[in-house]
Amino acid sequence: MSEPLELWITAELSEKIREHGVETYPYECCGALLGTDHDFLAYDPNQESRKISRGALSLFPLVNRRDDSPRNRFSVTADDVREAEKAATSQGLEVIGWYHSHPDHPARPSDYDRDHAWPWYSYIIVSVHTGMPRDMTSWRLKDDRSGFLPEKISLMKGSAAD
Amino acid sequence: MSVKVMIPTPLRVYAGKRDSAEFSAATVGEALSGLTNQFAELRKHLYTEDGKLRAFVNVYLNDEDIRYLAKESTPTKDGDTISIIPSIAGGSSETAD
Numbered sequence: 001m002s003e004p005l006e007l008w009i010t011a012e013l014s015e016k017i018r019e020h021g022v023e024t025y026p027y028e029c030c031g032a033l034l035g036t037d038h039d040f041l042a043y044d045p046n047q048e049s050r051k052i053s054r055g056a057l058s059l060f061p062l063v064n065r066r067d068d069s070p071r072n073r074f075s076v077t078a079d080d081v082r083e084a085e086k087a088a089t090s091q092g093l094e095v096i097g098w099y100h101s102h103p104d105h106p107a108r109p110s111d112y113d114r115d116h117a118w119p120w121y122s123y124i125i126v127s128v129h130t131g132m133p134r135d136m137t138s139w140r141l142k143d144d145r146s147g148f149l150p151e152k153i154s155l156m157k158g159s160a161a162d
Numbered sequence: 163m164s165v166k167v168m169i170p171t172p173l174r175v176y177a178g179k180r181d182s183a184e185f186s187a188a189t190v191g192e193a194l195s196g197l198t199n200q201f202a203e204l205r206k207h208l209y210t211e212d213g214k215l216r217a218f219v220n221v222y223l224n225d226e227d228i229r230y231l232a233k234e235s236t237p238t239k240d241g242d243t244i245s246i247i248p249s250i251a252g253g254s255s256e257t258a259d
């Protein structure tokens with residue numbers, strides 16, 4: 001049995017994702033999660049240090065390239081992916097996932113999300129209802145592409161390398 | 163004839179965490195077959211059930227998108243590098259506007 005999936009993110013970054021969703025409402029926002037996927041020390045809101053395996057430490061907001069249907073679709077081109085990877089490398093990080101908003105829809109992945117997802121990445125979805133941010137969830141594609149596994153989002157105050 | 167295939171981060175988990183692998187191949191398609199034969203778990207993430215490259219899988223021969231060359235039939239030469247670059251898509255409902 002594998003360990004439950006968990007994504008750590010600072011409260012500041014999670015707020016920025018919500019703000020991005022509000023800013024682009026009623027259209028979908030999107031961006032890259034830059035971080036680490038190896039053990040490092042983080043501090044939870046109780047100030048207790050804890051070794052974690054995956055953490056988002058920076059964002060790379062992107063422009064939604066789906067001009068034809070931006071209310072319920074988002075698209076990040078290969079060139080955008082390369083730019084996000086360059087930005088991550090310049091900060092000593094890697095692209096660990098992606099975020100997008102679901103305007104006036106729940107923060108649950110759709111079949112369309114599943115059909116277009118890559119494994120390993122964390123996919124954060126923030127629901128924005130009538131311009132107000134609601135739930136934020138994170139997901140990872142199952143190895144057999146049959147669906148997503150839920151990933152717990154944990155808030156951290158800061159981080160320090162081992 | 164040796165061709166290097168760069169493996170994108172999300173697929174390295176299925177390739178022994180390697181970021182690249184080399185194959186003897188005369189075309190891009192042969193190199194990709196070498197990759198999916200060696201790392202079979204990769205296949206379903208690169209190809210649809212009917213054997214076509216998925217729409218969000220972008221393949222470059224050196225810096226050229228193979229869609230603008232001869233696609234998977236594009237010939238390769240010794241020392242070429244093939245890169246698999248993801249594009250990312252999704253959305254809230256099943257039908258676009």
